[in-house]
Amino acid sequence: MASEQKVDCGRRRLIVATAAVGGVAGVVTAAPFVASMMPSERAKAAGAPVEVDLSKLALGEMLTVAWRGQPVWVINRTPEMIASLKVTDPLVSDPHSDKLQQPAYCKNETRSIKPEFFVAVGICTHLGCSPSEKFETGAASGVGPNWPGGFLCPCHGSTFDLAGRVYKDKPAPLNLVVPPYMYLSDNKIVIGEDKKGA
Numbered sequence: 001m002a003s004e005q006k007v008d009c010g011r012r013r014l015i016v017a018t019a020a021v022g023g024v025a026g027v028v029t030a031a032p033f034v035a036s037m038m039p040s041e042r043a044k045a046a047g048a049p050v051e052v053d054l055s056k057l058a059l060g061e062m063l064t065v066a067w068r069g070q071p072v073w074v075i076n077r078t079p080e081m082i083a084s085l086k087v088t089d090p091l092v093s094d095p096h097s098d099k100l101q102q103p104a105y106c107k108n109e110t111r112s113i114k115p116e117f118f119v120a121v122g123i124c125t126h127l128g129c130s131p132s133e134k135f136e137t138g139a140a141s142g143v144g145p146n147w148p149g150g151f152l153c154p155c156h157g158s159t160f161d162l163a164g165r166v167y168k169d170k171p172a173p174l175n176l177v178v179p180p181y182m183y184l185s186d187n188k189i190v191i192g193e194d195k196k197g198a
């Protein structure tokens with residue numbers, strides 16, 4: 001019994017000692033680990049919101065900015081481009097974007113805060129290729145004689161309208177994602193920040 005107790009005590013000491021060593025080791029190794037978990041300035045910059053000056057974007061043009069390593073498109077849609085969304089309404093698979101690929105404040109006919117400026121992540125919701133801009137209409141677009149303008153994914157042929165809504169019977173299951181964004185002024189938006197949605 002006595003020796004059992006000794007053994008137990010010994011084991012307990014051993015366990016405590018091991019735990020203590022482990023604890024110290026844990027503290028020693030935890031410091032660099034925590035330090036490595038702190039976002040670097042570069043990482044912070046990569047995830048930071050991005051400001052876009054809309055005054056530089058001519059009517060009918062698109063620019064691409066990088067936000068969180070993703071291409072984000074900003075398009076200054078013409079009245080004709082906006083009108084084309086009525087034409088594509090019955091042709092797209094989720095016309096009202098009920099599957100929530102946009103903040104609530106963009107859940108409307110144009111999927112945007114202001115109808116003219118459309119903001120979307122330029123990544124196909126099928127397997128992640130980047131769709132090409134096909135703003136030209138009709139046969140000249142190379143997409144089809146009745147093409148009203150939009151985007152074509154070169155990988156497996158998904159087509160999207162000018163609000164990033166995917167056409168029916170295409171491999172992409174969802175509309176393009178509209179990221180959070182907000183207006184800082186009439187001519188400036190910030191992508192990645194939305195006080196309204198927060």
Ligand code: FES
Pocket residue numbers: 124125126127128129153154155156157158171172
């Ligand atoms: S990745 Fe776009 S259709 Fe497949």
